[in-house]
Amino acid sequence: MDMPIGRVRPSIQGLAAYRPGKGAAQAEREHGITNAIKLASNENPYAPLPAVTAAIQAAANGVNRYGDHRASALRAALAERVGVDVEQVAVGCGSVGLLQQLCLTYVDGGDEVVFPWPSFEAYPICTEMMGGVPVRPPLVDHAFDMAAIADAVTERTKLVLLATPNNPTGTAITTKDIANLLTSIPNNIVVLIDEAYREFADPSLGDPVTDLLPEHRNLVITRTFSKAYGLAGLRVGYAISDAEIVRELDKILIPFAVNSLGQAGALAALDAFDEIKPKLDGIIGERDRMVAALTDDGWKLPPAEANFVYIPTGERTDDLYLDLERAGVVTRPFSGDGIRVTVGSEEENDRFLKSFLAPPLNET
Numbered sequence: 484m485d486m487p488i489g490r491v492r493p494s495i496q497g498l499a500a501y502r503p504g505k506g507a508a509q510a511e512r513e514h515g516i517t518n519a520i521k522l523a524s525n526e527n528p529y530a531p532l533p534a535v536t537a538a539i540q541a542a543a544n545g546v547n548r549y550g551d552h553r554a555s556a557l558r559a560a561l562a563e564r565v566g567v568d569v570e571q572v573a574v575g576c577g578s579v580g581l582l583q584q585l586c587l588t589y590v591d592g593g594d595e596v597v598f599p600w601p602s603f604e605a606y607p608i609c610t611e612m613m614g615g616v617p618v619r620p621p622l623v624d625h626a627f628d629m630a631a632i633a634d635a636v637t638e639r640t641k642l643v644l645l646a647t648p649n650n651p652t653g654t655a656i657t658t659k660d661i662a663n664l665l666t667s668i669p670n671n672i673v674v675l676i677d678e679a680y681r682e683f684a685d686p687s688l689g690d691p692v693t694d695l696l697p698e699h700r701n702l703v704i705t706r707t708f709s710k711a712y713g714l715a716g717l718r719v720g721y722a723i724s725d726a727e728i729v730r731e732l733d734k735i736l737i738p739f740a741v742n743s744l745g746q747a748g749a750l751a752a753l754d755a756f757d758e759i760k761p762k763l764d765g766i767i768g769e770r771d772r773m774v775a776a777l778t779d780d781g782w783k784l785p786p787a788e789a790n791f792v793y794i795p796t797g798e799r800t801d802d803l804y805l806d807l808e809r810a811g812v813v814t815r816p817f818s819g820d821g822i823r824v825t826v827g828s829e830e831e832n833d834r835f836l837k838s839f840l841a842p843p844l845n846e847t
């Protein structure tokens with residue numbers, strides 16, 4: 484028998500690779516169509532503002548040098564914006580990079596990581612990468628079952644991962660819900676509040692940085708420039724937490740993971756938030772328009788608090804997804820459960836609605 488090439492760790496051998504949303508070009512090739520649109524990865528439909536592009540272009544002249552490993556200027560700007568000490572801010576290669584740093588820092592083989600399910604697909608990957616054991620209290624009516632989450636936490640738990648708004652369902656929890664949960668979680672368990680979609684959510688849900696962090700040193704709140712700020716390709720995320728946790732996370736930040744273009748773009752985007760805000764409001768308005776049209780059509784949707792809409796298509800998911808894709812609208816299917824569609828531009832959303840709400844060919 485041939486000798487295996489290297490000896491892969493068993494936890495990696497059994498892992499399925501992260502699956503990104505399908506691109507428009509791939510759908511065009513697969514179905515022999517043109518003009519496909521991608522509403523599959525919860526991206527922002529708008530190109531960066533000219534000021535942001537200019538900052539990135541200016542930084543491009545310096546890419547013969549490494550950037551600032553710690554992204555000090557960006558950390559300082561974020562600390563000021565959020566209202567915490569700079570020692571409480573970590574940066575990472577997207578917020579998913581910080582999730583990986585968290586798992587590397589806290590999860591050993593056999594340790595349990597609790598996260599409601601379905602949720603962000605990187606959670607089981609990062610857990611299992613470490614040989615950790617995912618514990619997945621199921622959602623009820625597409626929303627978190629807070630009592631089930633509390634029950635799932637035991638002395639074997641190292642991390643609790645809560646995406647709010649949740650991907651793929653778009654449902655969110657309040658800081659009051661989180662505060663109740665935290666009463667039964669000791670400080671030696673770290674709780675991640677993953678707010679990748681925070682800026683699209685109802686502000687009355689609360690802000691964990693101000694509502695919870697002062698009382699709960701075991702909280703890590705991650706946010707990102709990928710969604711509301713429209714810089715997904717630059718890979719810049721950040722975490723707000725206790726300085727002690729930030730120090731641990733920083734030990735395993737891949738050198739220069741937040742590259743110089745990312746730092747420049749993120750700083751410029753932070754500066755330009757007043758200009759970005761109306762676009763954000765436009766996306767929220769479009770989301771609400773999509774929800775209204777789908778609801779009028781008879782769909783019962785979970786509350787949509789992010790930049791996507793989750794349609795509980797149940798057993799029809801695969802067929803409806805394929806119909807959409809053949810019509811050039813690429814969404815994200817969750818087989819047997821639902822379709823997640825990202826809010827795009829007005830024109831893209833019209834196209835989605837027209838394709839989705841049209842009666843299937845075999846019923847006309």
Ligand SMILES: Cc1ncc(COP(=O)(O)O)c(C=O)c1O
Pocket residue numbers: 524525576577578579580603646648649650677679706707708709715718719720
């Ligand atoms: C819930 C959630 N968290 C984190 C991320 C990762 O975002 P990024 O690594 O681009 O910051 C995503 C991306 O889709 C997400 O859905």
